Amino acid sequence: MSVATMDGTVTVTASGHPAYEIPLGACWRVLLDLRSADTTGSYDTHGRLAAKAGVSRSSVSGFFRGRPTSLPVARGILFAIGLTFAEVATPIGPATAAQAAMG
Numbered sequence: 001m002s003v004a005t006m007d008g009t010v011t012v013t014a015s016g017h018p019a020y021e022i023p024l025g026a027c028w029r030v031l032l033d034l035r036s037a038d039t040t041g042s043y044d045t046h047g048r049l050a051a052k053a054g055v056s057r058s059s060v061s062g063f064f065r066g067r068p069t070s071l072p073v074a075r076g077i078l079f080a081i082g083l084t085f086a087e088v089a090t091p092i093g094p095a096t097a098a099q100a101a102m103g
Contacts, residue, residue, distance in 0.1 A: 003070040012089060020089040022074060024066055026087070032063075043081075053080035072094050 012020040034043045042048055046060040053060065053076035063069050063077050075085050 008066045010063055010066050010074070011092070012071055012074045013068055014071050016093050018068070019071070020074075020085075020091055022078075023088075023090050025096065027078070027081065027083065028064070030083060039081045049077070049080055072081060 002090045007025050009021040009023055010024060014020075028078075031043065031049070038044070039053065047057045050057040050060045053073075055073050055076045058060070059069065059073045060077060063073065074089070078085055078088065
């Protein structure tokens with residue numbers, strides 16, 4: 001995993017439109033802490049994290065690669081790693097939304 005990806009953000013969409021950004025670095029740090037402290041292997045693969053989050057493995061992989069994701073998927077992943085949406089999500093303003101739509 002590259003530093004650029006870990007320091008990036010994932011865009012969360014609501015009704016198909018960019019609505020929030022979540023910093024991936026914060027999510028990765030929490031996940032790595034969970035993995036290092038977990039003796040049961042509950043967090044050692046994206047598949048196991050997906051099962052905890054109630055989403056698909058590809059949704060978890062996409063989230064941690066910074067691909068845009070839906071609000072329910074983001075909430076499920078954050079809940080599974082012990083974060084709340086309010087702790088990490090930042091609303092996207094009109095200018096930021098236009099930039100996210102461009103690419």
